[in-house]
Amino acid sequence: MTSSDPRPADAATRAVHAGRADLRRLGVHAPPLDLSTTYPFESLADAVGSLDAMMAGDDPTEAGGPVYSRLHAPTVARVEAALAALEGTEAAVAFASGMAAITAALLAARTADKTHVVGVRPIYGTTDRLLSSGLLGLDVTWTDAHGVAAALRPDTALVVVETPVNPTLEIVDLADVVAQAGGPDGGVPVMVDSTFATPVLQQPARHGVAMVMHSATKALGGHGDVLAGVVAGSAAWAARLRSVRILTGAVLHPLAAYLLHRGLPTLPLRVQRMQKTATALAARLAADARIGRVYHPSLVPDHPLVGPGRQMSGPGTMLSFEVLGADGTADTPAAFNAAGAFLGALRLATPAVSLGSTDTLAQHPAGLTQRVATSGGAVTAGLIRLSVGLEHPDDLWADLDAALAAASGEQGAASGG
């Protein structure tokens, strides 16, 4: 299926047809959902052939069938083909969650004599924690996007970076990180967490990134009902990732894979619409006196990495802004309280962590997602992160406006009483 899948140039067309090339031959219109855990074999020789194929990193369906679903699951393989087509890579490997995907990438890169990782901060809080914890037996050097070359060692197995950065939406220059790591051929491999960008806005493999990771729980799944992760890359990396997945068992359930695949045809439409609304809201927030800093790449004039033909084709669907406390500052207990009151007063946007869902999600990094990270940086007490959804921009603005009014009203009442 992977090889026979056509890859039209336009991403919107690929999103609709990827992973579905064989459906007409099968005589069905929706992808089949196969929940089997084990598979009958025609002959022992077939089963042995299957196992040999899997050990070589090949698709066992050409040989004697999947054998056992921890080894190979056809519904999962189908969405993997679709994700590889969107990312523009030879292959993709799906996992039970984004964290399972990151763990597998680290283990796939690690060898007996290469146990050092360069981590570029800031990075997703749990990734930061995983790397800092020593749980995987990896030695980590933390640096920023400009310090990668200096942090390399002879035993460096992988460079781990994330862009756009959470929750301040800075963009890391991936071509530069790959160059610092020694280039795409022969250098230290680079893995990027590309969750915030989605393959609609950024295809890191084009810039020499070896492994492109997503928490597919977010915009790829897109409807708040799938926990999943994926790593896209070359066939050689995919073979190593699959063997880690077989050994550690962090497989994606076929029903989750089915739901993930079901959401992909609308991914480009969703991302474009959310991005347009995020850009409009960022402009309104930036002009509002009740707000401190606003973070969205659209607010950086002529961003060198954002725009048609650049690393990110657009500014993205995520934005952050500071609710100010009664004292007019963004990093005091007053600002923390104002941010809490703001979240409590939202009627349309959902106060919740996660991102990329059809509805707008609002969360408080200082109180929630950044708590697990070891470095705070620009995360102030009043900072709110918004994952912009598909609601009408005017309705969303009315919700934000009313919640801001309520937050300052409560403060006024509190300080008056």
Ligand SMILES: *Cc1c(COP(=O)(O)O)cnc(C)c1O
């Ligand atoms: C959510 C998220 C993860 C972790 O993914 P899970 O699916 O929750 O395991 C990793 N990186 C980023 C940027 C995320 O937003």
